[in-house]
Amino acid sequence: MNVYAIAYKNLLRKKTRTALTAGGIALSAWVLATLLGFNRGYQQGLNRDIDNMGFQVLLTAKGCPYEAATLMLKGGTGLRYMPEAVVKTVYKNPEVDRVTPMLMHGVFDPDKGENGAVAAYLGVDAGSFPEMKPYLEFKQGGWFSDNNAYMAVLGYEAAELEQREVGDKMLIPGVDKEITVAGVLKRSGSQDDGTIFLPIGTVQNIFNRKGLLTGLGIKVKKGADISALENRLYDLPDVQVVSMSAVKATIMNLVNSARVIVLGIAGIALIIAMAGVVNTVLMSVMERYAEIGIIKSMGAMPADIFRMIWTETAVLCGLGGAFGIGLAFVTARLADAAVRYFLPYAPNGALVALDWRICASAFVLIVVGGLASGVYPAWRAARVRPLEAIRIEGEQ
Amino acid sequence: MRKIFFAMAMMLLAPRAFAAVGCDLNDPDRDAARLFPGATYKTSYLSLKTSGGVPLLERVEARLGDKFHGLYETIDVPYTLYTMYKGGAAAGYIHGVNQKGEYGGIQVFLALDKAGAIKAFYIQKLTSRAAKALRSKEFAAQFEGLTLKDFEGYDPVSGKAPAGSKAAAIKPPAGAGADFAAVLRAVKKNLILMDEFVYSKKAK
Numbered sequence: 001m002n003v004y005a006i007a008y009k010n011l012l013r014k015k016t017r018t019a020l021t022a023g024g025i026a027l028s029a030w031v032l033a034t035l036l037g038f039n040r041g042y043q044q045g046l047n048r049d050i051d052n053m054g055f056q057v058l059l060t061a062k063g064c065p066y067e068a069a070t071l072m073l074k075g076g077t078g079l080r081y082m083p084e085a086v087v088k089t090v091y092k093n094p095e096v097d098r099v100t101p102m103l104m105h106g107v108f109d110p111d112k113g114e115n116g117a118v119a120a121y122l123g124v125d126a127g128s129f130p131e132m133k134p135y136l137e138f139k140q141g142g143w144f145s146d147n148n149a150y151m152a153v154l155g156y157e158a159a160e161l162e163q164r165e166v167g168d169k170m171l172i173p174g175v176d177k178e179i180t181v182a183g184v185l186k187r188s189g190s191q192d193d194g195t196i197f198l199p200i201g202t203v204q205n206i207f208n209r210k211g212l213l214t215g216l217g218i219k220v221k222k223g224a225d226i227s228a229l230e231n232r233l234y235d236l237p238d239v240q241v242v243s244m245s246a247v248k249a250t251i252m253n254l255v256n257s258a259r260v261i262v263l264g265i266a267g268i269a270l271i272i273a274m275a276g277v278v279n280t281v282l283m284s285v286m287e288r289y290a291e292i293g294i295i296k297s298m299g300a301m302p303a304d305i306f307r308m309i310w311t312e313t314a315v316l317c318g319l320g321g322a323f324g325i326g327l328a329f330v331t332a333r334l335a336d337a338a339v340r341y342f343l344p345y346a347p348n349g350a351l352v353a354l355d356w357r358i359c360a361s362a363f364v365l366i367v368v369g370g371l372a373s374g375v376y377p378a379w380r381a382a383r384v385r386p387l388e389a390i391r392i393e394g395e396q
Numbered sequence: 397m398r399k400i401f402f403a404m405a406m407m408l409l410a411p412r413a414f415a416a417v418g419c420d421l422n423d424p425d426r427d428a429a430r431l432f433p434g435a436t437y438k439t440s441y442l443s444l445k446t447s448g449g450v451p452l453l454e455r456v457e458a459r460l461g462d463k464f465h466g467l468y469e470t471i472d473v474p475y476t477l478y479t480m481y482k483g484g485a486a487a488g489y490i491h492g493v494n495q496k497g498e499y500g501g502i503q504v505f506l507a508l509d510k511a512g513a514i515k516a517f518y519i520q521k522l523t524s525r526a527a528k529a530l531r532s533k534e535f536a537a538q539f540e541g542l543t544l545k546d547f548e549g550y551d552p553v554s555g556k557a558p559a560g561s562k563a564a565a566i567k568p569p570a571g572a573g574a575d576f577a578a579v580l581r582a583v584k585k586n587l588i589l590m591d592e593f594v595y596s597k598k599a600k
Contacts, residue, residue, distance in 0.1 A: 111521065111531060112521050113520060113521065114430075159467070159468075161501055161521075163496040163502075164500065169498065171500065171525070184467070
């Protein structure tokens with residue numbers, strides 16, 4: 001007598017019930033895999049967005065606006081400068097991996113809009129800045145290599161507004177200097193999209209700001225104590241420290257709170273699946289009370305009956321789990337779009353990041369949870385007394 | 397059910413894309429009142445892609461006498477149409493286009509009456525050595541009253557208009573060169589688009 005064959009036949013005997021139970025498990029597996037994928041994808045996306053800032057610490061002259069938007073709001077005024085020598089001072093700190101000097105300059109352009117507007121240029125170091133922002137990809141061309149070249153790299157939106165392509169000329173208002181477009185960046189979803197990058201030496205020359213900087217981006221060595229570095233930087237005269245690590249820590253704390261909720265919902269999905277399995281398998285055992293008694297009277301041991309019922313449970317969970325995870329893969333983009341629609345902020349990249357580890361974890365959780373749920377019905381079936389079962393069947 | 401399935405399939409399969417940039421008035425309340433005094437406006441968004449697709453693009457290019465080219469002059473560029481109302485009835489339109497100039501993007505807006513004649517000409521943004529002259533009232537005044545018919549013979553590739561035509565009579569500011577030609581191309585393109593989006597449809 002092969003208990004596995006009996007288990008298999010029993011599942012086929014009640015096809016609708018088998019399909020509905022497997023469907024319920026599949027839905028739970030789908031929810032579980034999607035939530036685990038979302039948990040991973042959101043965290044990855046957030047980490048990527050924050051790391052894409054390029055540097056963890058930004059040093060600016062005290063009171064200097066450090067974003068182009070602020071500069072625009074202030075009408076291109078309010079820039080303050082620090083000497084280039086600060087680069088050497090910062091490099092002396094052991095936590096510092098790399099630094100990149102920047103010089104922002106705003107020019108009033110009377111031919112923008114009815115009353116004119118500010119055009120902002122960001123002077124960057126041709127060597128260190130691209131290394132700090134490896135995620136920036138080019139639609140056309142590439143970075144300039146000379147810090148004194150009269151060349152520009154345009155963020156996609158800046159290029160679109162100016163209708164510029166590689167090789168086109170630009171005219172800097174007020175100073176009547178021509179620059180050539182060396183590269184057009186792809187959209188990055190960051191403030192770089194609207195930025196016009198020039199070599200730092202060129203900005204210093206054109207706007208007569210030799211030896212001056214408005215900002216210094218600092219990338220810290222992996223595992224280094226950023227707080228200790230920041231405390232030392234606070235002691236530098238006339239500079240302000242803008243820490244991206246504090247921003248990251250705050251966001252990650254919020255995300256971790258949300259993770260608990262997401263994992264809680266995933267747990268509920270698992271519990272619902274387990275309850276469904278217990279109910280269905282127990283019902284199946286009760287319906288086959290006499291049949292199990294007959295099998296036992298033919299020589300089957302309690303362990304055989306237990307194995308038979310457990311096999312049914314395992315097959316149901318295996319099929320349902322595999323189908324649900326497949327469904328999660330197919331609907332990942334849809335779930336992604338739905339989450340983006342409802343969330344006020346969603347990082348770039350795939351929000352539901354499913355990989356083999358998550359799929360394997362979800363599958364194992366569903367199968368183990370299902371098998372645990374199958375223990376009680378299998379135990380009940382194993383305890384059936386053959387004579388009693390046959391007598392009850394006879395009375396009915 | 398099939399429609400829902402189709403919509404879901406489109407969401408799953410559609411590549412992520414960013415729309416192209418359009419040409420909007422920087423301050424519509426102020427600019428619309430200046431270009432069309434005493435009128436209120438309603439904004440709508442149109443594109444060649446949604447209004448007729450490739451056949452429409454080809455028709456516009458044929459009428460313009462030049463291909464749409466470059467990274468930014470594409471079929472999916474959204475055009476903002478400001479329909480102007482006076483006393484509850486449509487009194488005209490304001491419509492702008494982006495045009496590649498010698499040193500930067502040029503944004504050319506036209507205020508048109510119900511028949512398609514230019515009431516006001518406005519360059520919202522321009523980077524040029526002749527910017528001051530091109531944005532002057534004197535230069536803008538030359539376009540008032542002109543229609544698409546006056547630009548039909550203008551060839552944007554050579555930058556020449558038939559002798560004796562009203563387009564040929566527009567005087568270029570000193571030193572404007574390529575940017576003057578770019579402005580005329582933008583005006584012709586603007587008028588053609590308005591004809592395709594609004595006036596031809598009305599005539600039908």
